[in-house]
Amino acid sequence: MTGVKIHDKEFVDYISSEKIQKRIEELGQEVHSDLAGKNPIFLGILNGCFRFSADLLSHVDTPCEINFLKVSSYVGTKTTGKVNELIGLNVSLKGRHIVILEDIVDTGHTVDFLIDRLQKEEPAGIKIATLLCKPSAYHGKHKLDYVGFEIPNLFVVGYGLDYDGYGRNLNDIYQIKT
Numbered sequence: 001m002t003g004v005k006i007h008d009k010e011f012v013d014y015i016s017s018e019k020i021q022k023r024i025e026e027l028g029q030e031v032h033s034d035l036a037g038k039n040p041i042f043l044g045i046l047n048g049c050f051r052f053s054a055d056l057l058s059h060v061d062t063p064c065e066i067n068f069l070k071v072s073s074y075v076g077t078k079t080t081g082k083v084n085e086l087i088g089l090n091v092s093l094k095g096r097h098i099v100i101l102e103d104i105v106d107t108g109h110t111v112d113f114l115i116d117r118l119q120k121e122e123p124a125g126i127k128i129a130t131l132l133c134k135p136s137a138y139h140g141k142h143k144l145d146y147v148g149f150e151i152p153n154l155f156v157v158g159y160g161l162d163y164d165g166y167g168r169n170l171n172d173i174y175q176i177k178t
Contacts, residue, residue, distance in 0.1 A: 003174060003177065004157075004158075004167070004170065004174055006157060006163045006164075006166045006167045007163060007164060007166065009163060009176055009177070010176075010177040011156075011157055011158075011163075011167075011174035011175060011176055011177060012174060012175060012177050013172060013174060014151075014156060014158075014172070014173045014174050014175040015149060015159075015172065015173040016172050017159070017171040017172050020131070020148070020159055020172075020173065021055065023148045023149065024052065024055045024056050024059065024131070024148065025059050027056060027059075027129060027146050027148055028055075028056050028057070028058070028059020028060050029059060030146055031056065031059075031060050031099065031129060031146060032059065032060045032061055032062055034127075035060070035062060035064075035097055035099070035127075036062045037062065038062075038097045038124075039063060039064070039096065039097065040062070040064045040065075040096070040097040040098070040099055041064065041065045041066070041067060041091065041093065041096050041097070041098055041099075042057060042064060042065070042066040042067070042098075042099045042101055043066075043067055043068070043069055043089070043098060043099070043100050043101065043114075043118075044066060044067070044068045044069070044101040045068075045069055045070070045071055045100065045101060045102050045103070045110065045114070046068050046069065046070040046071075047070065047160070047162070047168065048102075048103030048104065048160045048161050048162065048168070049068075049101045049102055049103045049131075049160060050160055050168075051103075051159050051160040051168075052101060052102075052103055052131045052148075052159070052160055053066065053068075053101045056101065056129065065091070067089065067090070067091055069088065069089060069114070071110055071113070071114070089118075089121075092121070093118060093121035093122070093123045094121060094122045094123070095122065095123065095124050096123050096124055097123065097124050097125050097127075098118060098123045098125065098126045098127070099126075099127045099128070099129055099145075099146075100114055100115075100118075100126065100127070100128045100129065101129050101130075102128065102129070102130040102131070103130070103131050103132065103159075103160045103161055104130060104131065104132040104133070104134070104156070104161060105128070105130045105132070105133045105134070105138065105140070105144060106133075106134040106137040106138065106153065107137055107138065107139055107140070108138045108139050108140020108141070108142070109140070111128055111140045111142055111144075112140050112141055112142060115128075115142050127145040127146070128142065128143075128144050128145050128146070129145060129146035129147075130144055130146070130147055130148065131148040131149065131159070131160075132147075132148060132149050132150075132151055132156065132161075132173075133147045133148075133149070133150050133151070134150075134151055134152065134153045134154075135150050136152060136153045137153045154175050154176060154178075155175070155176040156173050156174060156175050156176070157170065157173070157174050157176075158170035158171070158172050158173040158174050159171065159172065159173050161173065
């Protein structure tokens with residue numbers, strides 16, 4: 001088993017880039033099927049979703065827009081439990097079909113915060129697509145519509161996910177070595 005070291009932590013292989021790409025293609029086909037002809041707007045949640053967003057949308061063959069929001073709820077390897085909106089939205093969402101794009105959903109605080117905020121814009125509907133979900137940590141009140149992989153409640157990096165800003169560039173996903 002190979003791994004990487006980021007700052008003071010060791011990480012070991014968890015999900016290969018090949019497996020990630022195959023699953024994203026499947027998710028893209030589901031999203032396309034569900035939203036064809038609905039003029040969706042995809043809202044990527046930065047920073048972690050940049051790779052997932054680009055790869056997912058390459059498999060969505062319907063006219064759409066993409067915009068980005070930046071929110072934060074992590075310091076190091078722990079969630080703070082508080083979501084801070086850092087970069088806001090600058091397009092009208094009224095009557096639009098929204099798909100929130102997340103790299104990972106664990107507690108659900110960010111998803112709940114975003115949906116509560118976006119519902120004020122009177123969209124036609126809101127769906128959530130995430131590459132990773134931690135069902136054992138999820139306490140959110142909203143259904144996740146498109147989930148790439150369900151994982152245990154462990155800390156992971158790579159493919160957009162970071163540890164204090166590092167590791168986003170890795171093609172594979174790695175779990176923290178215990």
